[in-house]
Amino acid sequence: MKQDSAPEKPGAGESLYRKEPKIYARQVKGTFARLRVIAVWVLLGLYYVLPWLNINGNQAVLFDLPARKFYILGLTFWPQDFVYLALLMITAGLSLFFFTALAGRLWCGFACPQTVWTETFMWIEQWVEGDRAKRMKLDKAPWTADKIMRKSAKQALWILFAAWTGFTFVGFFSPIRELGANIASLSLGPWETFWIVFYSFATYGNAGFLREQVCKYMCPYARFQSAMFDKDTLIISYDPERGEPRGGRRKKDNPAEKGLGDCINCTLCVQVCPTGIDIRNGLQYECIACAACIDVCDQVMDKMEYPRGLIRYTTEHSLKHKTKHVIRPRIIIYGVLLIAILGGTIWSMTHRVPLRADLIRDRNALYRELPGNLVENVYTLKITNMDNAPHRYDMRVLNNDAVEIDMDKPLSLQAEEVLGVSVRLRIPRSAGQGVQTLDIEFQSQDDPSIRIETTAKALMPMDFGN
Template identity: 55%
Template structure:
């Protein structure tokens, strides 16, 4: 074989020499419409809860406070203890299943309207628009050489971002440290090390993600975009461009648009898309929805509002870009409610009901009985037998309660001394308890139950224990 015949022809396709292509900056244009107004309402609602909840009190207790040192969570007037963490697990399962349900129903609703990245980015964009101007003004400002005006605008923007980010970090830490105490510590310059660290860390994360990275977080860092396709099918509502109606796209004059309609409004038949690129200009991730469903689309529906506005101006029907399904675009009937959606809804309803029952039915008191380790039993003169216990009590309610202990057993046992206590809200107390059996009444190992009763006779809790006695007299 000739050596020349074994040569491989190699050509340089891209001689740029860069390992990663630089991503162009996205300048989303401000738009208005029904979906934009819905998104703004979601921003006000979600951020309102975030910034207001720590400052609201119920019965002297912060509305939402995750008190990690005391291992107690205060949420809407309820106090959750480590023993209630199964409810937290159930809540996380509900959140995951809700994500599956809404994704199967209408795509990335979470990303477009409720994701923290989306919500805070909306605020940072609003600040940027107020200081640097609209889309064209921001693009010109970035292209212009550095000047006094550019320096002032950039400095003012980042200063406003930093102030807002610091307030966000302060509020975040206020969910774990009583926010009024935290505010006093900040005002007096005596903030603890860990509190200062988390305020700065969360502030930096907010400034970096919502101010600098923006769409890069959604496109490259968020895992949801990668596995969402597993929850989509051809009947999932997604934001789509109607290719059959819009293509072939093309520019045309207003006179042509007013003449005989979209189908024959140009020298050659064109679709309804006038190729104005408004849908691309308003997209926060910089994609062109006309190229089909893409992993970068966060389903914010800004392109729908922009396209509908253009259609109104040129006298064409809305809906060139709309929420629809693949089957509907292909001419099949829309079927949003289908077995998968019903299954998710049924599971979600059952879990929500179980969570609600768990919250309502949870015991207001924790009782745990620990047998004295120094000896299983103690014989007394006359043949009586005593066992000693430490009953650990935790008042999970938000009011003081008077408690007393009594054994619930067919054995002839009676308590010695005062087995009662008054527990303050949230108090944990170890109450000593001594039980005595008369001579010959009990032998060997005997399971018993210690009952905790309130002053009005209501049974609040039960705890298992053992009463030990000699095997023979």
């Protein structure tokens, strides 16, 4: 075998330092390449278009940090809803476990922003500098006018694309139309400028220069994957049983006669690999499961009129001719947890009541005894209308009909308004002594389904005389 992986020992006088060779990935056509193009268009499409859409008069996705409100596809999230953020993170994590256990590093190959933006930057590079061979030749060539022009055109396009990415990113936090107008009139705030530049720089650096190095050296997911994989996980693998011994041949040759397997050793699988590995050496942590080697090998097999799938999605068990298990304990556990949490989140989000009220007892006063055997407690009510429409609310004490409620203003709130109201509760002495708990209900006058219950503590005088 020519592909020996014997460790290279630095000899006398040889430098210990070897620069990471630049990878010139060959462009590839095929099923998985098409799938990735679709993934890139859908994901980047969502990213670049969403902030420009409006739903219910609000930006479709806007994380309005100064107002502490998140607008996501017509729903408004308040700081009190942060439990949904936690649930969302758990769902995302579980999905990653689930899909990784099922089909390996799908995330890396098709959905990771690192892959998606790198892919776009490589399209730009390919478009300006040409295919793999032309790019290699151009890099070796002296600095002619053509090279300077091509290199600067590529850089200009990269910077422009990165800047648009940074602008869009900030557009998720600051209304994007205003942001655009501010840029046009050169009146951008310092922090907006900083974050646009920061995110543009990060995009440019990650997608233009670091590329596969991020996956190889910096990404923790690649290091954790072994914990999520088992022998039934779909991996991209070369079939050594079918391919070996590898070697060149003519199309009309019979491989069996020459003592050869199906691998014609064209090394195209290496040339298309964005991380520069040889998949024929087995599963390697550098492999981001982009399936470019599958695409190109299938093309070669077609040319040679051999059956496809010398490199394919398969499992360790399948390669060793053992029983395959798609449904297995970890898949069931991840799947059930995922469905339960996702279902619970959706149920709770659609059933959440867009009203919140906190009754806080005035800490500076104890209570006041009034004529008619009444005891007055003073509270500050903080009431929030989280709905997109104005509402007027009623307040009732559920466990004591005799309590009088006195407010300094009516509970009439505009959409998304927060109101502070001073509330006096006059409680008959017959309600009890010491600390009493009152169950209180708030209900919208026009929509009875908007109703919440809360409790308030009331202090009552103690009768030691009796």
